[in-house]
Amino acid sequence: MELFILKVSIYETYHCGAVTSVGAWNPSSQSYVSIYHGLPTVITKSRIFEPQIEKLDFKSNRLRIDIDCSAARSWCEIDAVKISGQRISLPPIPINSLSSDMRKLINSDVFSDVCFLVEKRRILAHKAILVSRSDYFMAMFSHNMKESKMEEIVIEDVEHDTFLSLLEYIYTGELTCSPVVTVDLLKLADMFSMDDLKVICMSRIPDHLSVDTVLAVLSAVSKGDSLMAIRELCYEFIAQNYAEVTKSEDFLSLPKEELIEIVQLTASKIKL
Structure with missing residues (x-):
């Protein structure tokens, strides 16, 4: 059965380390394509050698393995070779972009529906995200509290950068702030009853x-x-x-x- 080769396992039993190259048969070109090249060495114990191979864009079920026994100054022995792969070629798993996508919404006017005034500077946010991540904001925007009806919500005794770091954590679950801002953020997390953020801040400060x-x-x-x-x-x-x-x-x-x-x-x- 032909496969898109992902791994080659070579069972070396005597004077291991002699494999210097591995080639895979390309049916289209009717030739072997190199997928590994290395130098001979001497390993005293038997092993299963799994070299880092080049990714191929064709299926194959035949290998050519070259060995060089000069380093061992004796004959070398390979008992078995296993090819592992898949029948279809799949694209790489995409990197999760959730946090980077959410970061774009921090202080963004895209569908924002609440505005905070921090150190006389406006910061835009989204109620749905805030209330899903914080009981403090859930209470703020519920039960006919005055903040739920205000066009701008004034946040006292909090620095602008610290509040942005709070939103960064709420939106992305990540923190990139400095140690000093982390201390201020720890106080803010305590004020907003965000225990998970408090733990993260406490763990970051010693390392920074x-x-x-x-x-x-x-x-x-x-x-x-x-x-x-x-x-x-x-x-x-x-x-x-x-x-x-x-x-x-x-x-x-x-x-x-x-x-x-x-x-x-x-x-x-x-x-x-």
């Missing part, structure tokens, strides 16, 4: 802490009392990278209480 970002993150965290775990993580990072972090002018701008706590934590790690 650096000498250049830790003070900004600490400053953002210090504005609230509900993020003690992140604050302590920043203290620990500064203590471990004290020499580099303290070169920043922003370090001396930290509140006195925080400076004392950082210095004490750093001193406790010094081995005498």
